[in-house]
Amino acid sequence: MPELTIGAAIDDDAAQVQLDPRRFNRHTFWCGQSGSGKTYALGVVLEQLLLHTDLPLLILDPNADFVRLREVRSSAGEAEASRISGLDVRVFRSGHADGDPLRVRYVDLSPASKAAVLQIDPIADAEEYNILLHLEMVSETFDTAQMIRDLRASGDQMQARLANRMENLQVLEWDLWSRGAASVVDDVQERPRATVLDLGGFDHPAEPKVAALAVLEHLWARREERRPVLIVIDEAHNLCSPEPATAVERELTAKLVQIAAEGRKFGLWLLLSTQRPTKIHPNVLSQCDNLALMRVNAPRDLAELVEVFGFASDEAIRRAQTFAQGQALFAGGFIAAPTFVQMGERLTQESGGDVRVPLRA
Template sequence: MTGLVIGSGVDVPGEPVTLDARRFNRHTFWCGQSGSGKTYALGVVLEQLLLHTELPMVILDPNADFVRLPEAREDASAAEAARLAELDIRVLRSSGDSPGDSSGSSGDGSGKSPAGRLRARYVDLTPASKAALLQLDPIADAEEYNVLLRAEVRAENFDSAGALAAFRQSSDPGEVRLSYRMENLQVLEWDLWSRGAGSVVDVIDQRPRATVMDLGGFTHPAESKVAALAVLEHLWTRREDRKPILIVIDEAHNICPPDPQTDVERALTRQLVQIAAEGRKFGLWLLLSTQRPNKIHPNVLSQCDNLGLMRVNSPRDLKELAGVFGFAGEDQIRRSASFAQGQALFAGGFLSEPTFVQMGRRITEESGGDVGVPLRGGR
């Protein structure tokens, strides 16, 4: 099945609207302001991809909106629920076991790490990413940077306390200085590190249909970004395998902002710019969701060939969208300012012409909904 039914026509009520699943081999930009129904609607599309294609996906989920993706709603049809139950959907969380992890495995086949934990290996990062994590400049911190380049540590025997002790006792001044930097920044104490056990990249290499990375809940604000960097870097390193995967990034402005501020943010943005520019031919396809186009790095935004647009009121944002996505008319894009919740404009390669859609129902449970206003007297 190549047609994914995502809803019905706004201008032709009751007429099903389908997206061509084959055209998700292009980068997609998904945009809508708060309250437009953007996350719910994105779930509709992801569900259809899960049910009607074999395309694996990894979902970077900062607000735990998709952690219940393995769970069918009570009003889902028996066929939909049965199909969903067959799918290998892994949910990895920053702490605790995930109720949505349908695999029951550690992700590395070793049984060493608890099921459902989002963990990465420090030693799997490239030297450049480790340097970004440790705020090292290759020129200003030449000796310490060189220690990173020369270090050969295997994942199965890496021990942070032992590494610090060995560097501290070394006769090499660069290693001693690096030990102080590691200890002062406390990066080796993060909960993110698997410490010799399974890593999120092991899970992804097993090719489940979906891997949901719940990026919220880490103690240090950089941990979620490093988790994303570890995955994107790994996928790019393995790009010659040419195994297709859809990389879904919700609240994408947290991952590829136009003006990254920290070394880790700059490394993450560089990697995404590279994937946006060159990843398509290797089967690395992006689906980026955010509230405003100017919150995404322009070199990533400009590579998107599909558009899903929900309500956007800002004239400045509408003008920018019309300039970037010329395959949708300016009048059509401007109409999004009057959309009701759940209405969207779809344009680009995955349908024959720009189309206004009333999004269909979800078949999986949604998480992360709005918090209601408490009323007096239980009303």
């Protein structure tokens, strides 16, 4: 059975540390404060999954940290470089970045999600919601301007109100929409080895959340196909807040809670990476059976981790306060026993990174 070599033991640098790839069929929580090396280290594990399994990865990437996942470093071994460069890794960019654009079809969203985008409450705005439910949108010919004109020309007051709402909110003008053309969910359905969604370049703050919602709804709607995929959510607090504030955030959080509770038996497995456990919805956090913990100083966060992850001792978790950059505790189903690790080197290029302070020469 292949093992995922991720680094060396902190107390014995000659002892390689390996994860059991079979145990990524449980949800994983990855945590570390800013500067701990969390994103770099996560890349080490994702590379190993690409090299040694056939598990497809769906990476929701808010900071464009993984958009170079198919670009191999010069320091990588020839065999590993050849294997990674030959993998089907698809990257979709938001905003004005070069590359394939990240687009989804509005018409593919569930009625509840369409209503959330348009800020329509099913009870308070019952008549508008009912019109939205029965509004026919043909994906191949979807034209937002024509739809608004048709609604206004209908002579129905509620349809005219819906048209005004669409126009006033301007959500149908978002760059996110494919307007009947190809959608990223079509690629996700093909299960390439990795699909990277760069969520950070959109203008409207709801667009990355709607992009994530569209993909998660698609996966859930087809869950009975039982086609495994590891859903990697970097900076997961942006998508899985314990206190969602908007209708879109509530729909997205509800879908993640559903996947966390029921998705494992369908092959929908989560890997949530964030700086603080208290920023993740507790009904998602409590479903995680694997833990990767990097440096964390906040006493409240450490107490939360101790309470949730009983398979790691209080002492082991609190040692995270002393970790240097790139050091981590791994515990749970994917490793034989709680282990302290100095993470290994990346094989692919890391994007993103901090902006340096300009210094005077």
